[in-house]
Amino acid sequence: MTQPPHDEPTAQSPEELREQVENTRSELGDTVEALAAKTDVKARAQEKAGQVREQVAGVAGQVSAKAADVAHQVQEKLPGTVKDTAARAGERARDKATEAGRLWEEKAPEPVRRQAARSARLSRDNKRTLLLAGGGATLLWMILRRRKK
Numbered sequence: 001m002t003q004p005p006h007d008e009p010t011a012q013s014p015e016e017l018r019e020q021v022e023n024t025r026s027e028l029g030d031t032v033e034a035l036a037a038k039t040d041v042k043a044r045a046q047e048k049a050g051q052v053r054e055q056v057a058g059v060a061g062q063v064s065a066k067a068a069d070v071a072h073q074v075q076e077k078l079p080g081t082v083k084d085t086a087a088r089a090g091e092r093a094r095d096k097a098t099e100a101g102r103l104w105e106e107k108a109p110e111p112v113r114r115q116a117a118r119s120a121r122l123s124r125d126n127k128r129t130l131l132l133a134g135g136g137a138t139l140l141w142m143i144l145r146r147r148k149k
Helices: 014-039 041-077 080-107 110-125 127-148
Strands: none
Touching: 041 080, 041 110, 041 127, 110 127
16 A cells, blocks of 8 residues: 655544545546547547538538529629520539538438438527528628628
8 A cells, every 4th residue: 555645744643544534535536527528539529520510510501502592693794595505504413412411311320320310400499590690690700701801
C-alpha cells in the first residue's frame, strides 16, 4: 500500500478513514465515467453526424430558396427559347439530384440513412418554419454583407 502524501493529514479514526475511502471511490467512479464517455467513439460520431446534418439542412434550405428565387427571376427576363433551355436544365438538375439520392441510399450506412430520413421527415413536417428561418438567415446575411461594402 502506498503512503499518503505528506501534505495531506492521515485519518485519525476508522470513521474518517471510511469517509476518505468513500470519497476516493466516488472520485474514481466519476473519472471512469468521464473516460468511458471520451472513448465512446460511436456516440461521439453520431453526435457529430447530427450536428453536420443540421448544418447541411440549414445550408441546403438557404441554397434551395435562393436558387428558386434566382431561377424565377431569370425565367421572367428570358425569351421563350431560353426559357425552354432553362426548363430542360432544371429537369436535368432534378434528375441529377434524384440520382444522387439513389446513390446515397445505396452507399450510406444504415444508421446514417435512418437518421437522415428522420431529419428529412422533420424538415418536411416543419417546412414553413425552415423556409422562414432560411429566408431570414439569407436576408440577414445580405444586409450584413451590404454593410461591409
